[in-house]
Amino acid sequence: MQNNNGLKEALKTPWIYDLFQSFVGEKRARKWIARNIWKCNSGENIVDIGCGTGLILNYLPDDIQYTGFDKNENYIQFARKKFGDRGRFLVGTPSDYLKSGESELNMADIVLCNGLLHHLKDKEVLEVFKLSNRIMAHSGRLVCIEPSFLAKQSTISKWLLSQDRGGFVRSEKEWKEITGKVFSSFSTSIVTGLLRIPYIHIIIECNKVSG
Numbered sequence: 731m732q733n734n735n736g737l738k739e740a741l742k743t744p745w746i747y748d749l750f751q752s753f754v755g756e757k758r759a760r761k762w763i764a765r766n767i768w769k770c771n772s773g774e775n776i777v778d779i780g781c782g783t784g785l786i787l788n789y790l791p792d793d794i795q796y797t798g799f800d801k802n803e804n805y806i807q808f809a810r811k812k813f814g815d816r817g818r819f820l821v822g823t824p825s826d827y828l829k830s831g832e833s834e835l836n837m838a839d840i841v842l843c844n845g846l847l848h849h850l851k852d853k854e855v856l857e858v859f860k861l862s863n864r865i866m867a868h869s870g871r872l873v874c875i876e877p878s879f880l881a882k883q884s885t886i887s888k889w890l891l892s893q894d895r896g897g898f899v900r901s902e903k904e905w906k907e908i909t910g911k912v913f914s915s916f917s918t919s920i921v922t923g924l925l926r927i928p929y930i931h932i933i934i935e936c937n938k939v940s941g
């Protein structure tokens with residue numbers, strides 16, 4: 731579900747989305763995440779669920795095998811023009827891939843999910859987790875970065891999060907509960923100060939469940 735008015739509607743346009751990201755400090759944030767959290771190595775197979783305009787590729791090594799998919803065709807066309815020589819960009823949803831048993835996404839060293847899950851209902855989040863677990867290599871991991879409410883936080887930060895385009899920003903406790911429904915081994919960290927605005931993020935890192 732998305733709240734669709736004003737700026738929120740404009741953000742569906744690829745170049746406006748990228749401009750907004752730049753305004754809130756996306757570059758510095760992604761550099762920090764790439765160095766400290768994603769830690770992708772050359773040659774790794776990366777699947778990016780809800781890849782948007784493919785901006786993430788500015789922060790990943792050149793010689794990875796990258797596949798990104800997203801339900802927004804305009805974002806995917808934009809990404810293909812800008813980053814088409816760096817990987818594959820597909821139109822689709824986690825639900826589509828889960829149902830089709832798609833094999834071209836298999837054996838991912840890292841599945842990335844950056845700002846997607848807070849757009850999704852619980853049922854769809856569980857589909858993302860199940861698909862991620864299926865397409866991960868044995869030693870693979872899923873890394874999600876999402877906005878999160880805290881048990882106690884400033885009024886301004888709480889208000890900003892409530893304005894998010896995604897309609898499903900969850901609390902730290904809720905993120906942990908839903909992750910635990912699919913993954914038995916995962917860790918979470920709360921990070922503040924990633925963006926120029928007082929936003930709170932949760933980083934969720936999950937290991938493959940075998941069997």
Ligand SMILES: C[S@@+](CC[C@H](N)C(=O)[O-])C[C@H]1O[C@@H](n2cnc3c(N)ncnc32)[C@H](O)[C@@H]1O
Nearest residue numbers: 780781782800801802822823824844845846849
């Ligand atoms: C906040 S944007 C993040 C985009 C990108 N990961 C990034 O870091 O710039 C959320 C993205 O999720 C995509 N999305 C939302 N629901 C989706 C779904 N059910 N399946 C695939 N993509 C979806 C949107 O089109 C959008 O590109």
